[in-house]
Amino acid sequence: MMDAGRHPNITLLTYSEVEQVSGYVGKFVARVRKRARSVNEEKCTGCGSCEEKCPRRIVDEQGFNVGLGKRKVIYRPFAQAVPAIPVIDRENCLFFTKGKCKLCETACPTGAIDYEQEDETLELEVGNIIVATGYDPFDARRLTAYGYGRYPNVFTSMEIERMLSGSGPTDGKIVLRDGETVPQSVAVIHCVGSRDENFNEYCSKVCCMVSLKQAHLVHSKTGARMYECFMDMRTGGKAYEEFYKRLQSEGVTFINGRPGEIQPEGDKLVVSVEDRALGRLMRLPVDMVILSIGLEARHDAREVAKLFGISCDEHGWLKEKHPKLDPVATMTGGVFIAGCCQGPRDIPDSVAQGSAAAARVLTFIRQGEIEGVAATALVDEMMCVGCTQCVQTCPYTAIEMVDNRGRQVARVNEALCQGCGTCAGTCPSKAITLRHFTDQQLVAEMVGAMNVMWELEEAEVVA
Amino acid sequence: MTERTYEPKIVGFLCNWCSYAGADLAGSARLKYPPNLKIVRVPCSGRVSPELILRTFKEGADGVMMLGCHIGDCHYNTGNHRTARRMPVLKKLLEFTGIEPERFLAKWVAASEGGLFVETVQEFTEMLRGLPPLSSRFNAPANPEAS
Numbered sequence: 056m057m058d059a060g061r062h063p064n065i066t067l068l069t070y071s072e073v074e075q076v077s078g079y080v081g082k083f084v085a086r087v088r089k090r091a092r093s094v095n096e097e098k099c100t101g102c103g104s105c106e107e108k109c110p111r112r113i114v115d116e117q118g119f120n121v122g123l124g125k126r127k128v129i130y131r132p133f134a135q136a137v138p139a140i141p142v143i144d145r146e147n148c149l150f151f152t153k154g155k156c157k158l159c160e161t162a163c164p165t166g167a168i169d170y171e172q173e174d175e176t177l178e179l180e181v182g183n184i185i186v187a188t189g190y191d192p193f194d195a196r197r198l199t200a201y202g203y204g205r206y207p208n209v210f211t212s213m214e215i216e217r218m219l220s221g222s223g224p225t226d227g228k229i230v231l232r233d234g235e236t237v238p239q240s241v242a243v244i245h246c247v248g249s250r251d252e253n254f255n256e257y258c259s260k261v262c263c264m265v266s267l268k269q270a271h272l273v274h275s276k277t278g279a280r281m282y283e284c285f286m287d288m289r290t291g292g293k294a295y296e297e298f299y300k301r302l303q304s305e306g307v308t309f310i311n312g313r314p315g316e317i318q319p320e321g322d323k324l325v326v327s328v329e330d331r332a333l334g335r336l337m338r339l340p341v342d343m344v345i346l347s348i349g350l351e352a353r354h355d356a357r358e359v360a361k362l363f364g365i366s367c368d369e370h371g372w373l374k375e376k377h378p379k380l381d382p383v384a385t386m387t388g389g390v391f392i393a394g395c396c397q398g399p400r401d402i403p404d405s406v407a408q409g410s411a412a413a414a415r416v417l418t419f420i421r422q423g424e425i426e427g428v429a430a431t432a433l434v435d436e437m438m439c440v441g442c443t444q445c446v447q448t449c450p451y452t453a454i455e456m457v458d459n460r461g462r463q464v465a466r467v468n469e470a471l472c473q474g475c476g477t478c479a480g481t482c483p484s485k486a487i488t489l490r491h492f493t494d495q496q497l498v499a500e501m502v503g504a505m506n507v508m509w510e511l512e513e514a515e516v517v518a
Numbered sequence: 519m520t521e522r523t524y525e526p527k528i529v530g531f532l533c534n535w536c537s538y539a540g541a542d543l544a545g546s547a548r549l550k551y552p553p554n555l556k557i558v559r560v561p562c563s564g565r566v567s568p569e570l571i572l573r574t575f576k577e578g579a580d581g582v583m584m585l586g587c588h589i590g591d592c593h594y595n596t597g598n599h600r601t602a603r604r605m606p607v608l609k610k611l612l613e614f615t616g617i618e619p620e621r622f623l624a625k626w627v628a629a630s631e632g633g634l635f636v637e638t639v640q641e642f643t644e645m646l647r648g649l650p651p652l653s654s655r656f657n658a659p660a661n662p663e664a665s
Binding site: 364366368369386430448450451473474475476477479480481482489492494497498500501502504505507508509512 | 527561564567570574592597600
């Protein structure tokens with residue numbers, strides 16, 4: 056991240072949102088809303104004095120620490136965030152809500168705090184776009200049988216991940232919700248929100264390995280007795296299966312079954328699970344439950360997809376051009392996808408896909424020209440009556456109305472046209488033809504097919 | 519003439535990306551389907567204008583199939599949305615002209631659905647066998663009693 060931030064050819068626009076994209080490969084124009092941080096980016100040195108002085112601490116459930124611990128109201132999402140420029144959370148800031156405080160302004164040695172700052176809109180001309188918008192974690196509250204949100208000592212794998220971090224909200228200690236008790240027994244539940252017809256049918260792919268890693272780390276930090284309740288252990292990947300074997304020898308108890316429910320009993324949480332290997336219902340009284348939550352498409356994936364001219368599958372994952380042969384390109388030329396926005400994947404896969412997408416973009420830039428589709432649509436402008444039906448039907452917005460000697464007629468942008476021919480099928484005055492699939496060609500082919508069948512029939516009659 | 523069993527003549531317009539690939543798959547899986555169908559490949563079901571289908575009936579086809587990608591699967595994102603909106607209107611028009619609307623079949627067949635393609639062709643052919651040949655109507659002299 057630091058390298059990307061420092062690179063002379065890379066401009067990072069964080070805390071910004073793409074609002075509109077127009078144009079085509081080599082010539083996109085993206086309108087980006089750069090939201091107001093209330094901190095002048097040029098003056099800020101990232102010293103952090105403002106954060107120290109800020110008097111208000113709040114719990115941020117959507118934040119980096121997923122609601123564990125508190126953060127200041129002027130904050131950086133996490134210590135290594137790039138760029139290291141803080142942002143004022145205007146909804147909670149004392150100055151913005153009550154009109155007084157301004158302690159950060161006093162603390163800032165460079166006078167970078169700017170309460171008046173407003174959102175900025177940038178128009179960027181870019182040649183290619185890579186969409187890497189990631190995923191949303193499954194909201195474990197939806198699966199009520201496990202009682203996340205009701206039973207304090209049911210945690211999600213995200214929360215454990217933050218607790219395991221040395222610079223995290225608990226300084227790397229694994230503790231129950233009271234903040235001090237170290238658990239003596241922990242159950243990890245796999246496939247929460249994945250491989251479940253009620254929520255998501257697909258396998259989220261990464262959670263098995265996340266669970267194993269967390270079981271290993273929690274065990275080594277607390278010495279707790281570990282139970283893993285899994286449906287199928289999916290450890291495909293380099294050295295993953297070996298890690299699974301190692302955990303078996305470390306004394307983690309693996310139970311092949313999906314827990315039905317979790318009930319509190321005294322201080323304990325009792326996980327009811329049928330062990331498929333034993334064929335027997337088990338009750339596991341544990342101090343802590345870790346729900347290994349699945350991955351879901353971003354809540355706004357469909358809007359993002361629409362913005363960039365990509366399609367989504369039924370779960371909201373962005374769709375690639377070809378699942379096997381072209382997994383980073385999309386149906387829109389010059390728009391690529393990388394990482395979990397396309398579907399659940401782990402870090403090595405995301406890195407590989409990101410590199411692949413970057414390489415594809417570099418190829419375009421190096422070549423300086425692109426291969427077009429030969430079979431594009433062509434408008435006979437003398438015949439066009441300017442009804443604009445083709446403009447409405449074109450899936451690529453490749454047709455625009457232009458002035459031809461005082462008449463509005465349609466014209467096809469051949470860089471954008473992908474040759475589907477929907478316009479040719481629509482045009483009421485037959486002014487549009489699709490190269491290689493003209494009306495004459497299709498009719499000739501159809502008549503040829505009919506002739507064959509007529510001849511066959513006549514031959515049979517004679518026989 | 520009447521002793522001979524009637525074999526319907528069918529022309530199918532198949533979209534290149536889904537249905538044509540599905541038909542290909544049926545072929546490579548060695549699945550059998552009636553030889554009554556002759557296929558014309560089009561880039562997208564959206565390319566097929568209603569006129570082309572009417573013209574196919576005029577040339578003597580007993581049935582016309584138009585197969586495209588499932589909605590949401592279109593290679594061109596929304597090409598088949600147009601098809602889906604056009605085809606019900608065409609069916610009404612066929613009814614108006616006196617051609618049974620079931621002689622025209624618009625259906626979604628994906629590239630992975632070789633089996634569905636075969637089933638579709640079999641069912642459509644069977645259904646058409648139950649109808650009289652369409653082409654004879656144009657050639658036969660008008661029934662004097664009916665007029």
